[in-house]
Amino acid sequence: MRRVGLTAKRGLQQASGVLSELAGWLRARGLTPVFEEETARLAGIPPGADVVSRDDLPGACDLIVALGGDGTLIGVAGRIAAAGSDVPILGVNFGSLGFLTEITLPELYPALEATLDGRAAIEPRTMLSARTLRGGTPFADHIVLNDVVITKAALSRIIEMEVRVGASPVTRFRADGLIIASPTGSTAYNLAAGGPIVHPALDAMVLTPIAPHTLTNRPVVIAGESEVHVRPIMVDHDEVYVTFDGQSGFPLRTGDMVSVRRAPKPVRIVKSSSRSYFDVLREKLKWGGDNR
Secondary structure (H helix, E strand, C coil), X not given: CCEEEEEECCCCCCHHHHHHHHXXXXXXXXXXXXXXXXXXXXXXXXXXCCEECCCCHHHCCCEEEEEECHHHHHHHHHHHHHHCCCCCEEEEECCCCCCCCCEEHHHHHHHHHHHHCCCCCEEEECCEXXXXXXXXXXXXXXXXXXXXXXXXXXXXXXXXXXXEECCXXXXXXXXXXXXXXCCHHHHCHHHHCCCCCCCCCCCEEEEEEECCXXXXXXXXXXXXXXXXXXXXXXXXXXXXXXXXXXXXXXXXXXXXXXXXXXXXXXXXXXXXXXXCXXXXXXXXXXXXXXXX
């Protein structure tokens, strides 16, 4: 690794000093820091050859250090997937420990040294590829790390969705919506909606109805090689939306279908050497602690 990309959450002023210090640390070791444009302005770095756009960052470096929270890392993962790259991400959390950005600020330099020396564990995380069909033809394609969510508008009634896995009908869910989550996304919206936690090493997807009308409609874990097809049954003035990792989305129209499958490439995330996946779960979910 010779070029290290640096990106931070938009407007994260606390990161400005860290970014400048980090750039100096990298240069002292003969490495080239490559700044994303907004992050460069945050750090007071003038425009130059080693300042690139967010979309160009994955192709301009061998490692990306993302400062912020889980949302920041999810955004970086999406841009890596769009670029067809496999550059690893070292996510550093500003604040409490994150499910994805599990490296804390005091751990930044030891984790970075271990990564550059080849000692760090880099874990592949499955991503999902979503295609929306309109009139039977492709309308939009997205790649997500966490989930694809089909949901009703705030004031709309319960929606009905026809769900198939491959050619096999599953059911017609009547609910506020449906979450199609990766194992990584199982600890995001899926968890809040009552879905199961799925270890990220498993090759699986989760289908979780949101507030289902029928209590026997329960979350289902399916094989990771599956392809899920969801067609909302829209009548009258139903308002139904599809969102991708909670970062983008659009309203669906009558006859639209959303198909989700495993993406061709996983994203690679640098793991903390000081805690396991279950350590993160215990800390985030307060397992075994005082929950009062």
